[in-house]
Amino acid sequence: MADLVRFGVSMEGELLRAFDELIRKKGYTSRSEALQDLVREALHAQAWEEGEEVLGVIVLLYDHRKRELLARLTEAQHHAHPHVLASLHIHLDEENCLEVIAVRGPAGEVRRLADRLRAEKGVKLGRLCPAGTHGPF
Numbered sequence: 001m002a003d004l005v006r007f008g009v010s011m012e013g014e015l016l017r018a019f020d021e022l023i024r025k026k027g028y029t030s031r032s033e034a035l036q037d038l039v040r041e042a043l044h045a046q047a048w049e050e051g052e053e054v055l056g057v058i059v060l061l062y063d064h065r066k067r068e069l070l071a072r073l074t075e076a077q078h079h080a081h082p083h084v085l086a087s088l089h090i091h092l093d094e095e096n097c098l099e100v101i102a103v104r105g106p107a108g109e110v111r112r113l114a115d116r117l118r119a120e121k122g123v124k125l126g127r128l129c130p131a132g133t134h135g136p137f
């Protein structure tokens with residue numbers, strides 16, 4: 001584990017009660033654990049906003065019977081600037097495929113790839129899930 005540094009935190013009583021309630025609901029065992037996760041969340045959100053190197057997952061649901069769709073989706077992934085780390089293809093039923101694509105790259109490029117895939121005809125659902133940054137946190 002990385003070095004732990006203790007520091008004092010002052011907080012309004014009402015805010016602290018709400019924080020403790022949140023900690024209880026989320027199942028954290030300590031305020032320190034919860035606080036560290038909140039700080040990580042904020043750092044990751046900032047990295048996405050500032051276009052830094054990020055990690056993400058693109059989830060697509062599409063009809064594989066649409067003409068040329070599979071080829072176009074594959075083409076887009078091969079030519080995308082963000083590095084496509086891996087993809088998982090699931091044949092859901094007769095018509096639907098679920099594809100999960102792990103990507104890494106500058107936030108703007110990752111968003112552009114997700115937008116391009118989502119915009120293909122036959123894609124019924126396309127979602128970009130930020131998975132964090134490439135940072136050391």
Ligand code: NI
Nearest residue numbers: 064090091097
């Ligand atoms: Ni399939």
